[in-house]
Amino acid sequence: MAGERRFVVQRHRATRLHYDFRLEIDGVLxxxxxxKGPTLDPKVRRAAFHVEDHPMDYIDFEGVIPAGGYGGGDVIVWDAGTWEPYKDPDPGAAVAAGELHARLxxxxxxxxxxxxxxxxxxxxxxxLHKRDEHAVDGWDPEEHPRSVLSGRTSEEVLADPDRLWDPHTGARPLKASRDELEALDRAGDGDTWHVYGRDLSINHPDKVVRKQxxxxxxxxLRYATVMTPTVLPYMRAVTTDPAAxxxxxxxxxxxxxMAVIDLGGGNPWADQVVLAQLYRTAFEHLRIRAGIKVGPAIELWVPATGDPTGWIRSLAxxxxxxxxxLTHHGxxxxPTVLAPYSPIAAPGAPVSTPIGWDELxxxxxSPDNFTVLTVPERRDARGDLFAVVLEPPRDLPALDQV
Structure with missing residues (x-):
């Protein structure tokens, strides 16, 4: 059937980065x-691999596909619009014949x-792109990284996803609604509370569980609910279920x-801060992008390939x-660590909180500044200061520059 149809191109970071090029044909994508992504350069031929059809409700999906399943990773709507078949008015037949011309x-x-x-x-x-009035020599899709849906990059969507793709039910929200939070406020002992697609039992909701x-x-529960969209990308190796x-x-x-460096080891807080400042200088010389968070101790996180243990000890x-x-230098x-934004079982309801390097x-x-009562507002104001550690791991540089 002739006429305009919808199309979408999604930038998809799964096992490997690729672009999903999807055309509406006969009610499916x-x-x-x-x-390497589509290009407007008519001299370039891109390899493309025909994959399974997707339902139409996938056309505006932007968020996270759970790890461990097919295509696990982050997705942005890199481009979208309409298209019409060119040459053959029946695109389904054209695909079956092995050659499809499309005006996007x-x-x-x-x-x-x-x-x-x-x-x-x-x-x-x-x-490939035909040489027409829209052709642009040397056009690179990676130079146009932002979503046409939200204006965000892949990294920004991964750090704060709005939706999760469930293979059984389709996309579901990754942010609790106002109604769900109000229901939590009203819940009494023994009530059932529905959040993130599941029913949870509420037991002794007004019991004090953190002294001072x-x-x-x-x-x-409110803290965990509002912080889950930010925390979930860091927990993908453990769970992709926000209700969990x-x-x-x-x-x-x-x-x-990940190279995770613990600066605690018995050092008093003031010495940890000074040591973290020294590491900051070293990372600047090494051109390393790292995250820093405070909790029981100061931790430094660097996305890294291989076993970074020897590298950490050499740097220390x-x-x-x-x-x-100092008696401890990092x-x-x-084998396991507190995730960023995790509540800590200690007086005052502290949180293992990412900070900006300038805050050193x-x-x-002070780690006492960050609690379950203050961190959500801080996150809303400053964003996720730890998102750098979600970048792809890289080989660690030689330490002869330190």
Missing amino acids: VSWAVP HGEKLRGTFVLVKTKQGKDDWLL APATRREL LVEAADWRVPVTN RSMAAVMPE APAG DDPDL
């Missing part, structure tokens, strides 16, 4: 995975594209693809040469 009217992609099946395999195709600056069970995070007493993650020896008066963290220079910096 006929889809190709394009590893998107925000980034415009003009005539051609998908051609190759002889290498039944799913192997090529995607007391927090009740209700306040801890609300139920959990604390959030711990295994140390994988360099710190010891500069500050020999060490690899244990604040003389009033």
Whole structure:
């Protein structure tokens, strides 16, 4: 059938980065995975792999697909618009014949594209752009990284996803509604509370569970509920169920693809701060992007490939040469650590809280400043200061520059 149809291109970071090129045909999204992404450059032929059709309600999905399942990773709506078949008025028949011409009217992609099946395999195709008025030599999709739906990058969506793709029910929200939070405020002992698609039992909601600056069970549940969208990307190795995070007493993650440096080791708080400032200088020299959070101790997180244990210990020896008066200069963290924003089982309802590196220079910096009652507002004001650790892990640099 002739006429305009919808299309979407989603930038999808799963096992490997690729772009999902999806055209509405006969009520479904006929889809190709394009590893290097579509281009307006008519001299370039992109490899494209025909994958399974997707339902139409996937066309505006932007968020996270749970790890462990097919396509687990983050997704943004990189481009969207309408398209119309060119040459063959029956696009379904054109796909079956192995050659589809399509005129795209998107925000980034415009003009005539051609998908051609190759002889290498039944799913192997090529995607190219015809030389027309919309062609642009040298056009690179990676130079246009933002979503046309939200204006965010892949990293920003991963750090604060709005939706989770459930293979059984489709997309579901990753932020609790106002009604759900108001229902929590009204819930009494033994009531059932519905949040993130599940029913949870409420037991003794007004019992104080953190002494001094007391927090009740209700306040801890509210904290977990509003922070879950931010925490979930860090917990993918443990769970992708937001309701499970609300139920959990604390959030711990295994140390994988990460160099986690613990600056505690008996150091008083003031010495940890000075040591963290020294590490900050070292990271600047090494051009390392790292996250820092405070809780029972100061921790530094660096996305890293391989086993970083030896590298951490070598770096700590360099710190010891500069500050020999300290007894502890940083060490690899244990096999599991508190996730960012995890409540800590201690008086005052503290939270393991990411900070900005500039905050190390604040003389009033203290782990006691960050509690379940204050961190959500801080997150809303400053964003997720730990999102850098969600970047792909990289080889750690040699330490001869320190």
